[in-house]
């Protein structure tokens with residue numbers, strides 16, 4: 070362990086059990102999977118848990134033993150927030166256009182099933198996340214334990230499958246989800262008090278949240294949704310993650326592998 074990198078078992082609480090859980094998962098995932106002399110292109114996801122991934126990599130950057138290696142990393146963002154995570158931790162920023170082949174990517178998830186299939190997109194970043202995660206040789210999930218479904222997707226995450234769509238197609242996609250795919254409920258994600266009208270993604274699209282209840286065959290559902298005219302991408306990440314780290318508020322972490 071690098072001298073200046075804080076030991077996980079010695080971390081002071083952040084005063085918030087959920088944040089402690091997220092940090093524990095993220096720190097352990099970085100420590101156990103980032104190969105400093107092998108990896109160079111690193112995908113950084115979006116959301117509140119992956120914040121601690123960027124923070125942990127930044128700690129290695131500040132350590133004299135690892136600084137030279139980590140300063141050579143190129144970090145690929147998955148949206149505006151992710152881009153700023155990379156910059157805030159003084160890591161080198163790259164683009165997916167420059168580095169289409171990624172060594173390892175870390176990201177959060179909204180729900181993870183027993184086969185490591187995922188629902189992502191709770192923060193409306195699913196498109197660039199899937200572009201990065203599927204461009205990576207290794208994709209690691211970091212989450213607090215609430216995200217682990219006992220079995221199927223849709224069990225705990227009840228906000229629906231996030232779907233990125235072309236704005237002009239929102240009525241058509243909504244109708245097709247209800248009439249062809251028999252979604253129970255379909256909503257255009259609204260900005261609420263933060264923004265009058267729909268949420269607009271980093272790619273200038275809309276997000277639809279479609280509730281299908283418990284999802285027994287996420288691969289088929291993903292395929293069926295993708296075939297609809299106007300759909301850009303779904304928040305169903307199929308056969309993509311190889312490991313998932315679930316953090317608990319006491320600092321323990323459960324690792325689930327494919």
Ligand SMILES: O=C[C@H](O)[C@H](O)[C@H](O)COP(=O)(O)O
Pocket residue numbers: 114115116117118119176177178179188189190191192193194195198212
């Ligand atoms: O669109 C957002 C992403 O899919 C996030 O990775 C996901 O929503 C999990 O976010 P958090 O780590 O904040 O729970």
